Amino acid sequence: MRATQALIHLDRFCRNLRAVRERIGPGRRICVPVKADAYGHGAIRIAGTALAAGASHLAVAAVSEGAELRGAGIHAPILLLSQALPEEIPEILQYRLTPLVSDREFVEVLAQAALSEGVRCPVHLKIDTGMGRLGCLPDEAPGLAAGIAALKSLEYAGTATHLAAADSGLPGDMAFTGEQLSRFREAVEQIRAGGTEPGIVHAANSGGFLRHEDSWFDMVRPGILLYGYNLTGTDFTAEPVMELRTRLTFIKKVRQGESLSYGRTWVSPRDTWIATLPAGYGDGLSRLLSGNWQVLIRDRLYPLVGRFCMDQCLADLGPETDIARWEEAAIFGGSAPSAADMAARLHTIPYEITCNINKRVPRVYVG
Numbered sequence: 001m002r003a004t005q006a007l008i009h010l011d012r013f014c015r016n017l018r019a020v021r022e023r024i025g026p027g028r029r030i031c032v033p034v035k036a037d038a039y040g041h042g043a044i045r046i047a048g049t050a051l052a053a054g055a056s057h058l059a060v061a062a063v064s065e066g067a068e069l070r071g072a073g074i075h076a077p078i079l080l081l082s083q084a085l086p087e088e089i090p091e092i093l094q095y096r097l098t099p100l101v102s103d104r105e106f107v108e109v110l111a112q113a114a115l116s117e118g119v120r121c122p123v124h125l126k127i128d129t130g131m132g133r134l135g136c137l138p139d140e141a142p143g144l145a146a147g148i149a150a151l152k153s154l155e156y157a158g159t160a161t162h163l164a165a166a167d168s169g170l171p172g173d174m175a176f177t178g179e180q181l182s183r184f185r186e187a188v189e190q191i192r193a194g195g196t197e198p199g200i201v202h203a204a205n206s207g208g209f210l211r212h213e214d215s216w217f218d219m220v221r222p223g224i225l226l227y228g229y230n231l232t233g234t235d236f237t238a239e240p241v242m243e244l245r246t247r248l249t250f251i252k253k254v255r256q257g258e259s260l261s262y263g264r265t266w267v268s269p270r271d272t273w274i275a276t277l278p279a280g281y282g283d284g285l286s287r288l289l290s291g292n293w294q295v296l297i298r299d300r301l302y303p304l305v306g307r308f309c310m311d312q313c314l315a316d317l318g319p320e321t322d323i324a325r326w327e328e329a330a331i332f333g334g335s336a337p338s339a340a341d342m343a344a345r346l347h348t349i350p351y352e353i354t355c356n357i358n359k360r361v362p363r364v365y366v367g
Helices: 010-024 035-039 043-052 063-071 086-094 104-117 138-149 171-193 206-211 339-346 350-356
Strands: 005-009 029-033 057-060 078-080 098-101 121-126 154-160 200-204 242-247 250-254 272-277 294-297 300-305 313-318 328-332 363-366
Touching: 005 010, 010 029, 010 043, 010 206, 010 363, 029 035, 029 043, 029 200, 035 043, 035 350, 043 057, 043 063, 057 063, 063 078, 063 086, 078 098, 086 104, 098 104, 098 154, 104 121, 104 138, 104 154, 121 138, 138 154, 138 171, 154 171, 171 200, 171 206, 200 206, 272 328, 294 313, 328 339, 339 350
Parallel strands: 005 363, 029 057, 057 078, 098 121, 121 154, 154 200
Antiparallel strands: 005 242, 242 328, 250 272, 272 313, 294 300, 294 328, 300 313
């Protein structure tokens, strides 16, 4: 097992999911996004844990992600959130995925393929209410919904939209989300008025769940919230699930005036002890953390110095230390600053931090 490991606290994930359940009540479903390897946490293990804890659906962004889950023996409904290619349709049918569809062209190709295979493929209609990526226009939804419902090889199983600014508490963004939900609600009503049942109606991502109770409908899709990262200004408590740890593989004395790492960007201002840690941008840590982060050793923070390397980085332990080689260091999570703190330092979001921790870093499941 490598020195650098991502500890995944399954008990924290379950507590986050149960807290969502307590807030929405027993009558609504929970769809857990496990795309991008469950935001870096390990899709197969997280999917199994989520379903055991009461989730009804999973969501992926790529057909290959859904295939991986089916290969692991997962039988729950899996929503395919992104637009698949026509040549991926045989795999959609083979792995019993539920694609979100946005247009008549893809619906017809999918329906013909399902008819040829002798299967009935469930789909959810995606309506674009303001995100601007995928989805039909609201006024197109009733006709498209009726067309899907009329096809014997497709099952109209749900109707969805995605909220663009629900995570923001700014007045303008709050109002925009309200407009999105109004457009969506009206489109769903028109679908029903046209004689088509819309199936499972869903819109709420993490921001919708936290700030817009009227977005909950029949199912919620909280993503980053389940992995432990909350929005400011809300009363929900989420526990970060991932903790990145490593060990000190080398310690050496450096004299005042000596330079370290590539480009000689850091010169020691004094005699000091330097620890080498086997973690770098090859593991998914941003090179922008060079001279811009710290590690926790024995409940004390030590600055990282010099440029981040592909496989290693350096921590300044100070002029006097009793820290020994092979001791553990926390890069983020646990008692150390969180992935959200790291994201703030890099002017990004915690999704990017956890997703970037790549396959070279083993996941160790605890709790």
